[in-house]
Amino acid sequence: MDTGTHVVMGIALGGIATLDPVVGVDHSTAYAVMLGTIIGSQAPDLDTILKLRNNAKYIRNHRGITHSIPAVFIWSFLITGLIMLFVPESNLLHLWLWTFFAIALHVFVDIFNAYGTQALRPFTKKWIALGIINTFDPFIFIAHLIGIAIWVLGAHPGYTFLTVYIILMAYYIIRFSMQRRIIHRLHKLLPDIEQVIISPTMRFRHWHIAIMTNTRFHVARSINGEIILQDEFERIPVPQTNVIRAAEEDDNISAFLSFSPVYRWEVDEFTDHYEVRFIDLRYRSKGYYPFVAIVQLDYDLNIVSSYTGWIFSEEKLRKKLELIPD
Structure with a gap:
């Protein structure tokens, strides 16, 4: 997801954390946890600084090792330790647990983009990209902003954001169902498909599609459920000249x-x-x-x-x- 969405997700998790009995009754821990969830929700994207070197380093490494299983633990220990230096009276265990959850959620939601992550490193370097949610999804971002506004108006943050996340879970299921229907239609249209790669856009019913068959590449779009074939290229292996x-x-x-x-x-x-x-x-x-x-x-x-x-x-x-x- 984009930086803005990760920020509001960190705030949302800080709000949900108030349902934790330890966090809910201890102001110092609640403050520390909010810091932990906001910082933790950003930490895996620290590799964005690779852009300062060159695009090749960024493309090869972004969402790679910083989104891996070991990195989730390392980030959580580092951030928790840093916050404890400034808020030593907070509950260490609960601060670590919510910080860890924020980092893990960051990696998890990135899997649903077309870009994907290497979230299963060190077991595999394979990119996991489900292609269900755009890097910036207006519905997800606005849902968080509405939740923050309701909190500011006096509602309980825990129950507010718990409701928001239940709605978002349903939204993800709807998006997954939409993607499966598109793939089903594609297989009817082009029976010899080997692979379909779908990239969602910011528009709810607009999708980019790349298709590989035995002999050709097809480029298409899905708009309002209709498949539109746009380009076609012969699939020629790269010669080793x-x-x-x-x-x-x-x-x-x-x-x-x-x-x-x-x-x-x-x-x-x-x-x-x-x-x-x-x-x-x-x-x-x-x-x-x-x-x-x-x-x-x-x-x-x-x-x-x-x-x-x-x-x-x-x-x-x-x-x-x-x-x-x-």
């Missing part, structure tokens, strides 16, 4: 390939260089595929320039990278 192998040594390309489950590739030869491009098919927007990895190599197969990330026009890509002109 000298140019491709050299390109795959680049950090930007290798990061993209480690993350993207469905993409097509292009190799172009110009007067003085090669250009290799990988294009993620999950995020079609206005006829353009904005998530790409690109590398340019000279004829001696030395990497001249490369980039991976989100670019919404070819002109911006060229300016961003200062690539060799075509």
Whole structure:
């Protein structure tokens, strides 16, 4: 989820924690727990600072080790210890339990996005991405804001947010049901499907779809229950030529390939260089595929320039990278 949603979820958990008999009667513990749930709800996304280095590091590592099983415990111990330095009279056990729950909930809800997490590390590095909830879901965010407003108006925070979360559980079930119906329709439309990757949007009934069959890639959208096929590409395995192998040594390309489950590739030869491009098919927007990895190599197969990330026009890509002109 986005940062704002994680913040309001931390506040909500701090409110629910008042139902804990120890937290509910001890102001110091309640204050410490609120700090723990808010900080804990943000902690796994500390790896966002990797963007300051480059997109390749960020793509390869974001929601990776910081969202793993060991990290949930490490974050909870560190945050609890830090808060105890400032609020030593709070109940250590209950502070740790609610902080741990906030961190675990952060990782859990991120699984439902199309981006996903490596939440089962160290057992597997597989990305778990259920593709049910958009990274920013207006309904979820607004539901939390309404809960906070009701709390401010004087309602009991525990029962208020418990009600909000029961509603949100029903919302998740509805979203899951919607996704399953789309997949069922797709299998009727394209019987030879091998894999379907669905990415929800901020619009409740709009979904991005990437489909792999035995021989082709299909890009589609689902709008108000209707499947709209938009693009179709021949599914050609990436050839292991000298140019491709050299390109795959680049950090930007290798990061993209480690993350993207469905993409097509292009190799172009110009007067003085090669250009290799990988294009993620999950995020079609206005006829353009904005998530790409690109590398340019000279004829001696030395990497001249490369980039991976989100670019919404070819002109911006060229300016961003200062690539060799075509």
